[in-house]
Amino acid sequence: MSKIPYEVYTEEVETLSVLSPDGEIVNKEYAPKLTDDQLKELMYRMVFTRTWDERAINLGRQGRLGFYAPVSGQEATMVGSEFALDKEDFICPGYRDMPQLVWHGLPLYQAFLYSRGHQHGGEIPEGVNVLMPQIIIGAQVLHAMGIAMGYKLKKQKHVAITYTGDGGSSEGDFYEALNYAGVYKLPTIFFVQNNGYAITTPFSKQTAALSIAHKAVAAGIRGVKIDGMDVFAVIHAVQEAAERARNGEGATLIEAVTYRFRPHSLSDDTSKYRTKEEEGQWSEKDPIARLAKYLEKKGLWTEEDTVRVKEEAKAKVNEEIKKAEKTEKMTVAGLIDSMFETTPKHLEEQKADFQ
Amino acid sequence: MAQMNLKEAIRDAMRVELERDKNVVIFGEDVGNVGGVFRVTEGLQKEFGEERVFDTPLAESAIGGMALGLGIQGFRPIAEIQFVGFIFEALDQILVQAARLRFRSGGRYNAPIVFRTPFGGGVKAAELHTDSLEGLIAQTPGIKLVIPSNPYDAKGLMISAIRDNDPVFFMEHLNLYHAFRAEVPEGEYTVELGKANVVREGSDVTIITYGMMVHTSVKAAEELEKSGIKAEVIDLRTLVPLDIETIVNSIKKTNRAIVVQEAQKSAGLAAEIIAQINEEAILHLEAPVLRVAGPDTVYPFAQIEDQWLPSPARVIAAVNKVLNF
Ligand SMILES: Cc1ncc(C[n+]2csc(CCOP(=O)(O)OP(=O)(O)O)c2C)c(N)n1
Numbered sequence: 001m002s003k004i005p006y007e008v009y010t011e012e013v014e015t016l017s018v019l020s021p022d023g024e025i026v027n028k029e030y031a032p033k034l035t036d037d038q039l040k041e042l043m044y045r046m047v048f049t050r051t052w053d054e055r056a057i058n059l060g061r062q063g064r065l066g067f068y069a070p071v072s073g074q075e076a077t078m079v080g081s082e083f084a085l086d087k088e089d090f091i092c093p094g095y096r097d098m099p100q101l102v103w104h105g106l107p108l109y110q111a112f113l114y115s116r117g118h119q120h121g122g123e124i125p126e127g128v129n130v131l132m133p134q135i136i137i138g139a140q141v142l143h144a145m146g147i148a149m150g151y152k153l154k155k156q157k158h159v160a161i162t163y164t165g166d167g168g169s170s171e172g173d174f175y176e177a178l179n180y181a182g183v184y185k186l187p188t189i190f191f192v193q194n195n196g197y198a199i200t201t202p203f204s205k206q207t208a209a210l211s212i213a214h215k216a217v218a219a220g221i222r223g224v225k226i227d228g229m230d231v232f233a234v235i236h237a238v239q240e241a242a243e244r245a246r247n248g249e250g251a252t253l254i255e256a257v258t259y260r261f262r263p264h265s266l267s268d269d270t271s272k273y274r275t276k277e278e279e280g281q282w283s284e285k286d287p288i289a290r291l292a293k294y295l296e297k298k299g300l301w302t303e304e305d306t307v308r309v310k311e312e313a314k315a316k317v318n319e320e321i322k323k324a325e326k327t328e329k330m331t332v333a334g335l336i337d338s339m340f341e342t343t344p345k346h347l348e349e350q351k352a353d354f355q
Numbered sequence: 356m357a358q359m360n361l362k363e364a365i366r367d368a369m370r371v372e373l374e375r376d377k378n379v380v381i382f383g384e385d386v387g388n389v390g391g392v393f394r395v396t397e398g399l400q401k402e403f404g405e406e407r408v409f410d411t412p413l414a415e416s417a418i419g420g421m422a423l424g425l426g427i428q429g430f431r432p433i434a435e436i437q438f439v440g441f442i443f444e445a446l447d448q449i450l451v452q453a454a455r456l457r458f459r460s461g462g463r464y465n466a467p468i469v470f471r472t473p474f475g476g477g478v479k480a481a482e483l484h485t486d487s488l489e490g491l492i493a494q495t496p497g498i499k500l501v502i503p504s505n506p507y508d509a510k511g512l513m514i515s516a517i518r519d520n521d522p523v524f525f526m527e528h529l530n531l532y533h534a535f536r537a538e539v540p541e542g543e544y545t546v547e548l549g550k551a552n553v554v555r556e557g558s559d560v561t562i563i564t565y566g567m568m569v570h571t572s573v574k575a576a577e578e579l580e581k582s583g584i585k586a587e588v589i590d591l592r593t594l595v596p597l598d599i600e601t602i603v604n605s606i607k608k609t610n611r612a613i614v615v616q617e618a619q620k621s622a623g624l625a626a627e628i629i630a631q632i633n634e635e636a637i638l639h640l641e642a643p644v645l646r647v648a649g650p651d652t653v654y655p656f657a658q659i660e661d662q663w664l665p666s667p668a669r670v671i672a673a674v675n676k677v678l679n680f
């Protein structure tokens with residue numbers, strides 16, 4: 001049968017890869033220009049993040065953390081995308097995106113306090129341009145659009161990046177944000193980490209679109225699809241999107257195809273919805289192993305470096321969790337005072353019951 | 356002093372603030388060129404430009420989310436939701452995101468947003484254009500709620516709302532937009548949020564109300580006066596925070612009260628006000644506090660809305676009931 005001439009975008013989009021699983025550069029023109037020190041720093045952050053994640057899962061099992069969403073497997077998307085931004089750029093995360101916040105400047109002990117349900121966890125330090133992780137899927141996508149509107153009105157050349165998952169890309173808020181960003185040509189980066197599952201729902205049941213990147217088409221913004229286990233592809237895509245945004249060329253939707261090695265949260269069981277074979281195939285694409293191979297070939301990294309960073313990370317995590325545990329408990333009075341800039345009389349009265 | 360109707364007074368408040376503070380921005384569906392479906396923002400785009408007053412795509416959640424993002428960026432957004440029944444599309448952004456931004460960020464970010472929306476019955480509008488949804492807002496911690504009943508208050512309250520660093524939900528009764536003109540001072544002045552107004556003094560019974568129902572209640576009070584009953588009428592002006600002090604002071608004088616609201620009876624603001632009266636003034640009461648309200652149905656089609664809405668006669672009947680208790 002011949003193709004209908006007025007059919008819209010029925011072609012698969014290509015997935016950009018830069019670094020192959022055996023650590024070879026396969027798409028030279030897209031390789032980000034990083035110094036040796038930057039490469040080592042990138043590797044440091046990824047190994048650190050993996051170790052922190054493993055420790056956090058243990059801390060969770062010991063009851064020393066509260067809500068926690070594992071990140072292993074997504075270090076390339078999380079660490080890499082933040083690495084590609086400037087300090088002034090604004091991050092609007094979903095609940096799994098704590099690493100971006102910490103690498104953007106949120107103290108680690110505050111991330112732990114947030115997890116433990118302590119209000120101080122959300123007290124974002126001055127000069128750190130982030131929001132706290134969003135629980136309502138998709139809400140933060142709108143906030144990034146609004147913050148980008150602010151940059152545009154102030155004529156500042158910064159960008160707002162927001163993260164959500166393949167599940168999040170189905171929410172109405174996601175489409176509203178893309179559409180606004182298109183209409184106002186906003187400096188927004190919509191970064192979708194398509195890790196194949198929304199809790200247990202597989203990507204195949206999430207959308208009938210050929211890709212999430214295709215969804216940019218309807219909003220009139222740029223859409224790209226990249227290998228999310230490839231940190232160089234991530235850095236390239238975010239750098240390019242940021243540059244376009246700073247030049248007034250508008251928003252980009254980046255779909256990064258990735259995988260979370262661990263369960264959705266500490267309370268689910270992957271064996272109910274995933275196979276061991278699938279997990280095995282994805283672990284061969286491990287973003288950390290991939291970068292390590294590349295760096296080892298360049299003589300910039302050794303196995304001992306990995307061991308050293310893991311030890312450092314463990315020590316830092318221990319220190320920071322202790323700091324979180326030693327932080328004075330939040331109070332109901334403090335909570336009441338955080339509702340309005342000036343606490344109204346009726347709340348002052350309610351406060352008295354808790355003092 | 357100029358004579359203005361409620362709509363013009365609200366527009367004047369926005370103009371004063373657009374002029375005074377370059378961070379004030381106005382947006383919503385159709386608010387730019389034509390000035391909104393009720394022309395409340397008419398002329399403002401022409402005067403202040405498309406960067407300050409602009410049309411948005413048709414998407415209420417995004418209007419709310421953009422307001423939040425702009426608030427974080429130091430702007431003072433005034434976001435119009437075209438009709439009250441469409442706030443459901445934006446409730447996550449208004450009640451969840453804006454109302455808890457201060458709490459979630461440990462005070463780092465303000466949400467100095469005014470969400471404006473027309474509401475209110477008696478104008479034979481289409482379904483979901485007139486409902487009294489203030490109870491939904493009032494139940495949510497972290498957001499203020501204003502409903503003016505006259506042009507003078509509307510301007511002063513709007514200026515206060517724009518200058519407030521917390522989100523304010525500002526509801527404009529459709530039936531009051533053009534109902535009457537009153538003297539409104541030029542330039543800036545404020546009416547403090549959280550302060551009620553005794554619009555009519557009396558010693559026999561207190562009628563506590565807000566919005567359009569202030570006028571219904573005043574009419575009832577005028578009728579009652581003819582039979583020698585002196586009703587005090589309190590216009591709340593702000594529902595969150597609620598000025599319980601003014602209410603209690605009045606009840607100490609009258610010992611009897613009713614609450615009049617246009618919204619459906621159950622679980623609404625009248626119930627809350629009565630609960631607070633019980634907490635603060637039960638020993639001053641000679642009779643239970645009664646509610647005059649819409650029945651617990653969906654807001655009806657235009658055919659019967661005049662019967663559905665509380666009338667002066669129903670207010671009078673309730674007053675007589677508490678007087679004869
Ligand atoms: C509005 C809303 N609906 C449902 C949920 C419950 N929920 C939490 S995480 C999740 C799945 C999200 O999947 P995805 O966006 O793919 O992100 P991932 O967890 O894979 O990183 C769901 C349904 C929620 N938090 N918010």
